[in-house]
Amino acid sequence: MDFTVDVLWVWHIGGMEVWITRTIFNTWVLMACLVLFALFVRLRLHTFRDRPRGFQNAVEAMVELFDTFLKNTGGEKLMPLSPWFFTVFAFLLLSNFSGVIGLRPPTADWATAFAFALGTFVLIQVMGLRYRKGAYLKSFFEPNPIFFPLNLIGELSRPVSLSFRLFGNVLSGLILLSMVYQLAPVFLRFVLPAALHFYFDLFIGALQAYIFCVLSLMFIRGAAE
């Protein structure tokens, strides 16, 4: 079975071994795609019009979609976070979709999912401290100081559960598909994987990327209000 993360190269940088795994390589590929798209958008927008048409209209619609999403789900206060969630959603969506063209999705590695969940964790703390200051720290000791360990564990388990949800969904799809590719009879290898790719990569991938953003936003809103 080829769903394990294999090491492509080992670099020696300053006496330290740096393992370049397939996850890191695929992340670079997806990052290059996103950066190239961003540069393309920037170059196409050199003729900025006040009344958007065509390509500019599509790009503005994408940005506006996230602005309204932030306003509806997170409230007016969290509007500055819109670019962050746009970035996270774009990367997670592209990474979940990348299983369709045969890349190993970077989110099928727990490290990637946990990195994004850690970003959410940092945002929760920063936003809570920024908007509620002392009241946020006090909320750990409610309703009774005895509950402090429970509250702390509940707070620390958030990034873990958030990352496990994304990672488990993508990994289960990857394992099932690689089993189908290797174990199914030859005539089934042409039709069946297409349907499974559609469900596991496109549907579940889009749903999990959306749910990751919504849950992060709800956690941040819960801390900030």
Place this chain on the structure above:
Amino acid sequence: MYESLALIMAAAHIAAAIALLNGLLTTFGQGKIVAAAIESIARQPEAADSVRGTMFIGLAMAETSGIYGLLIAIIMLFANPLVNLYLQQIP
């Protein structure tokens, strides 16, 4: 020596199967969520969009325990620490 390894492997596979059994209750809970959501959509069709959004969030929340079971099963099958521990003790 291989008999004890076979015993460990068999126990790991049975444990993985038991860990996946929590899908029963997870799916039951998700079914209840969807049933309640459909009921409220049938009662108030104009609120369908917000109910659908909340339903997906609830489904994702309920799915967490199923995902934990799945990860335990995967660890049992492919990255079992007990097998590695046993193999280290054999000179």
